[in-house]
Amino acid sequence: MSATVCFDSVNSPFFGSELSFSVQTGELAxxxxxxxxxxxALVRLLFxxxxxxxxxxxxxGEAIAxxxxxxxxxLRSRMGLVFSSGGLISNLKVGENLYLPLQYHKLxxxxxxxxxxxxxxxxxxxxxxxxxxxxxxSQFEKKQVLLARVILMNPEVVIYDSLLLGHNLxxxxxxxDIAVDFHREMADRTSIFLSSDASLPQLMHGAKIIAVx
Amino acid sequence: MLSHLxxxxxxxxxxxxxxxxxxxxxxxxxxxVIRTHLRPVSRVFLRQIYFTGFExxxxxxxxxIALGTVIIAQIMTLVGVGxxxxxxxxxxxxxxxxxxxxxxxxxxxxxxxxxxxTELGFMKINGEIEVLEILGISPFDYLILPRLLGVMLSVFxxxxxxxxxxxxxxxxxxYLGWHIxxxxxxxxxxxxxxxxxxxxxxxxxxxxxxxxSAACCQQGLAVGRxxxxxxxxxxxxxxxxxxxxxxxxxxxxxxxxxxxxxxG
Numbered sequence: 001m002s003a004t005v006c007f008d009s010v011n012s013p014f015f016g017s018e019l020s021f022s023v024q025t026g027e028l029a030x031x032x033x034x035x036x037x038x039x040x041a042l043v044r045l046l047f048x049x050x051x052x053x054x055x056x057x058x059x060x061g062e063a064i065a066x067x068x069x070x071x072x073x074x075l076r077s078r079m080g081l082v083f084s085s086g087g088l089i090s091n092l093k094v095g096e097n098l099y100l101p102l103q104y105h106k107l108x109x110x111x112x113x114x115x116x117x118x119x120x121x122x123x124x125x126x127x128x129x130x131x132x133x134x135x136x137x138s139q140f141e142k143k144q145v146l147l148a149r150v151i152l153m154n155p156e157v158v159i160y161d162s163l164l165l166g167h168n169l170x171x172x173x174x175x176x177d178i179a180v181d182f183h184r185e186m187a188d189r190t191s192i193f194l195s196s197d198a199s200l201p202q203l204m205h206g207a208k209i210i211a212v213x
Numbered sequence: 214m215l216s217h218l219x220x221x222x223x224x225x226x227x228x229x230x231x232x233x234x235x236x237x238x239x240x241x242x243x244x245x246v247i248r249t250h251l252r253p254v255s256r257v258f259l260r261q262i263y264f265t266g267f268e269x270x271x272x273x274x275x276x277x278i279a280l281g282t283v284i285i286a287q288i289m290t291l292v293g294v295g296x297x298x299x300x301x302x303x304x305x306x307x308x309x310x311x312x313x314x315x316x317x318x319x320x321x322x323x324x325x326x327x328x329x330x331t332e333l334g335f336m337k338i339n340g341e342i343e344v345l346e347i348l349g350i351s352p353f354d355y356l357i358l359p360r361l362l363g364v365m366l367s368v369f370x371x372x373x374x375x376x377x378x379x380x381x382x383x384x385x386x387x388y389l390g391w392h393i394x395x396x397x398x399x400x401x402x403x404x405x406x407x408x409x410x411x412x413x414x415x416x417x418x419x420x421x422x423x424x425x426s427a428a429c430c431q432q433g434l435a436v437g438r439x440x441x442x443x444x445x446x447x448x449x450x451x452x453x454x455x456x457x458x459x460x461x462x463x464x465x466x467x468x469x470x471x472x473x474x475x476x477g
Contacts, residue, residue, distance in 0.1 A: 076349030
């Protein structure tokens with residue numbers, strides 16, 4: 001198995017020391033951090049929004065720092081992110097947010113239709129209606145829509161940034177079940193959970209645990 | 214004082230070069246956007262046309278009719294009866310050449326300029342620009358380019374409506390006030406309405422729309438992390454737009470006069 005995500009001696013103001021780890025193709029990993037700020041920094045490094053002060057980050061075999069803008073955007077279309085907060089475009093309705101990356105990247109989907117989108121929203125348990133604006137959604141509903149969008153994109157790498165933060169026990173179990181089921185649907189899908197919640201590893205049996213100090 | 218002036222000149226030069234960079238990028242990105250991302254980008258483009266163009270019609274038409282009425286009334290008071298074709302000519306020269314594009318874009322700046330800068334500013338503060346980048350969507354291709362094209366096209370079409378409205382208003386004033394029949398009024402109109410006049414009007418409206426939208430987009434994206442910067446960005450967008458259109462108007466007018474002069 002090759003490394004899908006690789007941090008090699010990465011130096012950032014948010015880490016106490018150099019960070020090196022790798023996540024193999026098809027693995028489910030938990031990056032346990034000290035605080036949410038570190039998660040946000042890791043997301044920026046993984047998606048090439050920021051470059052590390054030293055070291056290298058590579059995703060799907062591509063060294064992030066060596067990619068020009070168009071190649072970086074193309075790489076990002078193969079990755080999915082469930083944001084810890086926000087993540088939806090405020091002037092687009094739920095349905096429009098759902099399909100935006102699909103339409104932009106012309107990603108293959110079995111049926112790009114309202115029915116397909118509705119089916120995935122039902123799968124994640126969202127009952128709010130696809131014509132609502134994000135500002136009217138609860139935090140849980142927003143997380144459900146973000147999950148639905150990632151499922152629709154069907155990416156090779158999925159990053160979950162503080163998936164369970166701010167939710168009650170029932171909601172946490174619901175979100176985790178969907179995320180793990182989605183990971184298992186594709187053998188080559190790599191899923192990484194970023195979290196500062198020390199109890200998360202106990203809920204993720206068989207996951208690779210990487211501590212980020 | 215010299216150092217202040219120098220600093221101001223450098224700031225304006227930097228601002229103008231950033232604007233030109235934005236406009237050049239839009240031209241170079243347009244073919245690839247049409248080829249690969251047409252559907253989502255065209256939705257933003259149509260939304261912009263609706264907000265800037267369609268919703269401004271109810272302001273542009275009454276203003277243009279009123280302006281045409283005022284111009285003809287003032288001219289007829291000056292030149293008196295017997296010079297009706299001259300009145301129509303002056304109407305064409307003032308409205309088609311200058312006031313049509315200028316007043317139209319002023320209405321657009323007031324309605325849409327601040328709104329564009331504010332919307333983009335809040336998107337920046339709420340992290341939505343970063344969300345788009347992480348989704349692999351170029352904020353320039355998805356947010357800026359359709360706004361530039363939408364506002365440019367809207368200003369052009371609104372200018373046409375404005376000029377038609379002004380001519381109509383002028384004829385109304387001439388007919389109701391001085392009983393000038395249409396064939397007499399139109400004689401001066403069609404004499405003055407040359408291809409050059411229309412070309413200048415089209416050129417001005419397109420350039421005004423392009424630079425105004427670029428200035429407001431640039432200010433919106435330049436917002437930092439504080440919410441207080443959003444109204445500042447809106448205000449700067451409007452002020453820069455006003456500055457730009459008067460400079461552009463002067464430049465185009467001088468250029469057209471030079472072209473006409475050299476042609477003989």
